Amino acid sequence: RSFLLKPTLLNCTTATPGRGGSNGLSLLQPYDFLYYTGVRSYFGEEWVKAAELLEKAIITKQSLLRVRRRCHDECVAAGRDAFKELDSEGGSLWDLWTLDWVQQKAECLRFCIGRSVTPAGQLPVSTDIEYEFSSRNPYNFLQVTYYKLDKLQKAASAAHTYFVANPSHLEMRNNIEKYRRMDGVTEEAFQDRELENEKHWVRFEGPCLRKGEGHGEAAGIRLTLPRNHATDECRVQCEVASQRLPEDRGVDSHDGVFEKAAALSLSLLSCRQSCVTQVATRPGRISSQEDFLTTQLEHLHIAQFKGQGLEVKLKITQNVTTFLSHPFSFVLAPGGPVLQVGVTITMDDQVMNGTNRVVLDGVMTEKECDRILHLATAAASAGDGYRGRRSPHTPHETFEGLTVLRAVKLAQDGMVNQSDARLLHELGERVRVLLHSYFRSPSGLFTSFTHLVCRSAVAGDQKGRLDLSHPIHVDNCLLEPETNQCWREPPAFIHRDLSAVLYLNDNFNGGELFFTNRNAKTITARVKPSCGRLVGFSSGPVNPHGVTAVTSGRRCALALWFTKEKIYRDMVSKMTAHGSDLLLGSDLSPAVTSRGREPERI
Ligand SMILES: O=C(O)CCC(=O)C(=O)O
Ligand SMILES: [Fe+2]
Numbered sequence: 001r002s003f004l005l006k007p008t009l010l011n012c013t014t015a016t017p018g019r020g021g022s023n024g025l026s027l028l029q030p031y032d033f034l035y036y037t038g039v040r041s042y043f044g045e046e047w048v049k050a051a052e053l054l055e056k057a058i059i060t061k062q063s064l065l066r067v068r069r070r071c072h073d074e075c076v077a078a079g080r081d082a083f084k085e086l087d088s089e090g091g092s093l094w095d096l097w098t099l100d101w102v103q104q105k106a107e108c109l110r111f112c113i114g115r116s117v118t119p120a121g122q123l124p125v126s127t128d129i130e131y132e133f134s135s136r137n138p139y140n141f142l143q144v145t146y147y148k149l150d151k152l153q154k155a156a157s158a159a160h161t162y163f164v165a166n167p168s169h170l171e172m173r174n175n176i177e178k179y180r181r182m183d184g185v186t187e188e189a190f191q192d193r194e195l196e197n198e199k200h201w202v203r204f205e206g207p208c209l210r211k212g213e214g215h216g217e218a219a220g221i222r223l224t225l226p227r228n229h230a231t232d233e234c235r236v237q238c239e240v241a242s243q244r245l246p247e248d249r250g251v252d253s254h255d256g257v258f259e260k261a262a263a264l265s266l267s268l269l270s271c272r273q274s275c276v277t278q279v280a281t282r283p284g285r286i287s288s289q290e291d292f293l294t295t296q297l298e299h300l301h302i303a304q305f306k307g308q309g310l311e312v313k314l315k316i317t318q319n320v321t322t323f324l325s326h327p328f329s330f331v332l333a334p335g336g337p338v339l340q341v342g343v344t345i346t347m348d349d350q351v352m353n354g355t356n357r358v359v360l361d362g363v364m365t366e367k368e369c370d371r372i373l374h375l376a377t378a379a380a381s382a383g384d385g386y387r388g389r390r391s392p393h394t395p396h397e398t399f400e401g402l403t404v405l406r407a408v409k410l411a412q413d414g415m416v417n418q419s420d421a422r423l424l425h426e427l428g429e430r431v432r433v434l435l436h437s438y439f440r441s442p443s444g445l446f447t448s449f450t451h452l453v454c455r456s457a458v459a460g461d462q463k464g465r466l467d468l469s470h471p472i473h474v475d476n477c478l479l480e481p482e483t484n485q486c487w488r489e490p491p492a493f494i495h496r497d498l499s500a501v502l503y504l505n506d507n508f509n510g511g512e513l514f515f516t517n518r519n520a521k522t523i524t525a526r527v528k529p530s531c532g533r534l535v536g537f538s539s540g541p542v543n544p545h546g547v548t549a550v551t552s553g554r555r556c557a558l559a560l561w562f563t564k565e566k567i568y569r570d571m572v573s574k575m576t577a578h579g580s581d582l583l584l585g586s587d588l589s590p591a592v593t594s595r596g597r598e599p600e601r602i
Pocket of ligand 2: 499
């Protein structure tokens, strides 16, 4: 039977040509690349170019979302006729016709998107870039850029837009106050440039009635259509955006087509589900959990009322379940064995007046600390500055961050030592094993994120500092000290279960880690960093913590977060867990063996 080979493009002839058609000049470029080059120009102090590229990156990202939406709508019907062929009796044909439908739809989307977006622009962007945009960091760069160009109105507007999503950013708050006092800056500047994308919040404030539809009794009940629209939009993006292939998601390579299809559809489902919480979270704010649930239940009620059937009911139940499926309880039983020679327990729950806290010493040798410190320096100087920015928390410190993945990439490019990049990863494993054993964590423990972070005091300007290097926070929820609540929702990293910080040096002033009570006021324990000292603690609301100001020198530490949920483990763990060791080079790789593996620690 040849139906699988049927040319599928024919199904797309109803689709209208995309903006720009096939004219290569106006195809959308990859917005991550535009952003990256914009940031390079920024650090090269080429302000005109930086402004142009950063603005273009923002517009391109928005256009890409629009193209995807349009193509989704145009291709909704593609391949539908394959369904007519489904033979419910002879089940064996079902798979093939479904495949035909999937294939036709995919072809339609590919064709449609290809008319407006360059091939590179269609590739998925990294989570780093996603994070940059979701935290509105492009506006952070634009603010400075426009200031340098003396375009104060635009600078103020960028500052305001950034601040909406980063309300605790002290530096931006100060800037905005300065802009307000400047000549040539009018009130119009202080409008959120991303408002269009957050409309569901604005419209949410007022009641929204749907008239002449369904039962008259439904009128008067607050229907949250805008928010549903936003969720729908988010889900469409999940479907049309390039999903990572199942292999990338850690499915064993010997899995067959059905396992791969299942993994892909799971990844799609989890993306779609994440839309519920994403849409329910104001940019940089704490949304109302109760309000969210009420709304969902209200919907269930209305849907039932209108007899829309089981499907809607299931969908809503699914949403509510997702929302509640991150319970705080990650039951730990501290006091388990610490099996690494040379490692000692320095502080436990009792000494630290808290729950699920530990300080271990001797986790790294002096030499290892030096190597990682060197790696941080090399990465910062090899870096394009992309990561180097003022501390997100205080104007009195600068902040450099390096992820394992980026360290590996830099090593592959010969910018840093490959064995040092590998050590970074190995340290993560060492910490994971130690803490898994000490906390007797009942489930598996997976590395979710590893971040080498250095905070440096800005020269001068340190007298009488009252601010913190890292404000008091909880790692996996948004702390609201006034109410003693901790909201387990984005932008907090809700899947983090266990936190760890491995310190590398002590030649700086300040920079002490401290824990507080749940009220985020009373300090209950302090930890002074030093090489090889590891602090581990559960990431939830029993452990609010912060870092005191670093008033001189540079404080470097390896921050690690672990999760009990396998699907949230990081890319590097996924790659290495399957023996492919793609990122860190396999043991057979000459590049690694020629230099030799590090000797085992004794
Ligand atoms: O560096 C430290 O001591 C703590 C950092 C921290 O709490 C964090 O990054 O979440
Ligand atoms: Fe933290």
